[in-house]
Amino acid sequence: MTSKPVARINSIAVSGPALLCLLLGTLAFGQPQSTSPLENTSWQLIEMRGSSGLVQRPDNPENYLLRFRLENRSAITADCNEAGATWNHEGETLTLTRLVTTRKLCEAPSLFNFYIMNLQNTHRLRLEEDRLVLITDNDMAELIFEPYVFRPTF
CATH class of the missing domain: 2.40.128.270 (Lipocalin)
Known part of the structure; x- marks a missing residue:
């Protein structure tokens, strides 16, 4: 049985296709902006x-x-x-x-x-x-x- 590569992000397992979507989304929308400690x-x-x-x-x-x-x-x-x-x-x-x-x-x-x-x-x-x-x-x-x-x- 062949296992698919899995990446771990903050202790959450992410499979190849999901990881690809996550990376593409980051590239498309830029890096998350830092938030102020005042927010919320x-x-x-x-x-x-x-x-x-x-x-x-x-x-x-x-x-x-x-x-x-x-x-x-x-x-x-x-x-x-x-x-x-x-x-x-x-x-x-x-x-x-x-x-x-x-x-x-x-x-x-x-x-x-x-x-x-x-x-x-x-x-x-x-x-x-x-x-x-x-x-x-x-x-x-x-x-x-x-x-x-x-x-x-x-």
């Missing part, structure tokens, strides 16, 4: 720090979410409003563009205006062990986030 992550705002020393903390961090989705799309919760934007991350640079938002009047105290304004002006980021820090142009403000994990309530 969700963050909740815990603090905004201004260059003047002003520190603002949301009463409920779950009301201020930033979700980095596939294809450079983001979903944003800003108190009683929802927003979306396109994001681009290269090295220490992060930009949010084409930001659109609903404009409901949220009950006081609301950080909606400062939060959206600072997101629009974000230029850099720092990824720390369990924190995401967004830094605005001219270092006027830092937005500090922690990972957000959805916990359903039944």
